[in-house]
Amino acid sequence: MLTGIIGKPNVGKSTFFNASTLLNVAVANYPFTTINANLGNGYIRVKCVHEELGVKDNPVNSACVDGTRLIPVRLVDVAGLVPGASSGRGLGNKFLDDLRQADALIHVIDASGGTDEEGRAVKVGSHDPAGDVEFVRKEIVLWIKSLLDKDWPKISRAVESGSANPVKLPAALVEKLSGLSVEEESIEVAIHRRGLKIDRPSSWSDLDLYGFCETLIDISKPILIAANKCDLPTARETVDRLSQQFSDWIVVPCAAEAELLLRRASQTGLISYVPGDATFTIPDPSKISAAQKKALDLVKNQVLDIWKGTGVQKAVNDAYLRLLKGIVVYPVEDETKFSDKKGNVLPDARIMHQGDTARDLAFKVHTDLGNTFLYAVDARTGLRVGADYKLKNNDVLKIVSSARKG
Numbered sequence: 001m002l003t004g005i006i007g008k009p010n011v012g013k014s015t016f017f018n019a020s021t022l023l024n025v026a027v028a029n030y031p032f033t034t035i036n037a038n039l040g041n042g043y044i045r046v047k048c049v050h051e052e053l054g055v056k057d058n059p060v061n062s063a064c065v066d067g068t069r070l071i072p073v074r075l076v077d078v079a080g081l082v083p084g085a086s087s088g089r090g091l092g093n094k095f096l097d098d099l100r101q102a103d104a105l106i107h108v109i110d111a112s113g114g115t116d117e118e119g120r121a122v123k124v125g126s127h128d129p130a131g132d133v134e135f136v137r138k139e140i141v142l143w144i145k146s147l148l149d150k151d152w153p154k155i156s157r158a159v160e161s162g163s164a165n166p167v168k169l170p171a172a173l174v175e176k177l178s179g180l181s182v183e184e185e186s187i188e189v190a191i192h193r194r195g196l197k198i199d200r201p202s203s204w205s206d207l208d209l210y211g212f213c214e215t216l217i218d219i220s221k222p223i224l225i226a227a228n229k230c231d232l233p234t235a236r237e238t239v240d241r242l243s244q245q246f247s248d249w250i251v252v253p254c255a256a257e258a259e260l261l262l263r264r265a266s267q268t269g270l271i272s273y274v275p276g277d278a279t280f281t282i283p284d285p286s287k288i289s290a291a292q293k294k295a296l297d298l299v300k301n302q303v304l305d306i307w308k309g310t311g312v313q314k315a316v317n318d319a320y321l322r323l324l325k326g327i328v329v330y331p332v333e334d335e336t337k338f339s340d341k342k343g344n345v346l347p348d349a350r351i352m353h354q355g356d357t358a359r360d361l362a363f364k365v366h367t368d369l370g371n372t373f374l375y376a377v378d379a380r381t382g383l384r385v386g387a388d389y390k391l392k393n394n395d396v397l398k399i400v401s402s403a404r405k406g
């Protein structure tokens with residue numbers, strides 16, 4: 001799963017990305033190795049199960065700080081986009097290429113109203129970011145539509161050829177949109193929701209195609225709004241208004257710059273702070289300079305005390321756990337000790353989808369394990385569950401396969 005950070009220039013996308021990807025604790029075993037300037041690991045924050053199970057853990061693929069599990073997830077900082085990007089304005093299709101692989105999008109807006117539509121700095125409070133929410137979505141829809149427009153007559157002919165074995169529209173569209181992280185099922189659902197004829201694409205109007213693309217985006221690249229720059233007072237009224245206006249969306253008030261400051265201060269040991277906390281502590285006040293104290297006070301007064309956190313961690317959590325309906329599952333090899341073969345207790349925390357099964361988990365751990373799956377054991381109860389068992393959040397499961405005994 002990959003989440004793209006999108007928005008017009010100067011809203012704080014890179015600040016958000018840099019803050020989310022900075023972590024003070026080492027994660028031994030990063031599941032992702034290719035990391036460049038705009039692709040990195042963010043983290044999901046959840047309550048670890050080790051306390052509930054009464055054990056001390058040794059995380060391998062994630063980290064555990066005082067009972068909080070931090071699980072790596074991939075984030076990509078997408079190039080800024082401006083109105084008309086889908087037809088090549090600004091960096092144009094560069095941003096679109098960046099978000100091909102994304103399963104969900106975090107749309108960063110400047111809630112303080114201090115950047116115009118093109119991303120130029122203007123007087124704080126003078127630009128209404130509601131329009132940005134609309135135009136960014138529209139550019140993505142237009143981009144998807146532009147990938148289909150040109151070939152629509154050809155696709156229609158293939159689907160309506162009347163041959164004994166005609167091409168099915170969803171299959172044709174998956175092929176056309178390959179590399180876009182769009183599934184056939186999502187296409188079927190979008191066609192159905194829009195009440196369009198699946199076997200008569202030639203009957204679709206231009207508006208029908210637009211509407212279909214819009215619904216397809218809602219399903220296969222859902223968007224969360226990160227209302228950034230909430231440290232500025234003009235953002236308060238905007239956040240309330242946007243939350244009402246976009247009530248179907250998740251709107252998270254954020255202060256990316258404050259989060260970056262807190263993570264940096266935590267990295268150098270000036271403060272104790274776990275990403276997503278509503279407070280921080282200063283272990284040794286004598287080590288803090290007057291300027292540092294002033295900056296930290298500002299973060300406390302203008303962000304933490306008002307919003308109960310900087311929102312950056314919440315936005316990443318919500319993208320994976322709410323938008324993408326993720327759940328956390330702990331696979332183990334010794335269900336009596338909740339450990340792997342080497343004795344690491346609760347070594348891995350994996351993000352799965354609601355509705356995934358025990359066999360899906362086996363495949364996620366290793367293809368061989370999926371192929372030779374026999375059953376799984378719920379480590380809490382010691383009871384066996386079958387391949388179709390629906391995973392629950394915080395499950396601790398041992399997978400038993402025919403390949404490896406014991």
Ligand SMILES: Nc1nc2c(ncn2[C@@H]2O[C@H](COP(=O)(O)OP(=O)(O)O)[C@@H](O)[C@H]2O)c(=O)[nH]1
Nearest residue numbers: 009010011012013014015229230255256257258
């Ligand atoms: N007040 C305030 N400024 C921010 C915040 N986040 C970013 N900025 C500022 O906004 C400007 C653009 O940030 P940047 O991350 O480069 O934006 P990008 O172009 O969207 O990647 C910079 O001057 C940042 O310091 C925030 O939470 N609050």
Ligand SMILES: [Mg+2]
Nearest residue numbers: 013014015080
């Ligand atoms: Mg940037």
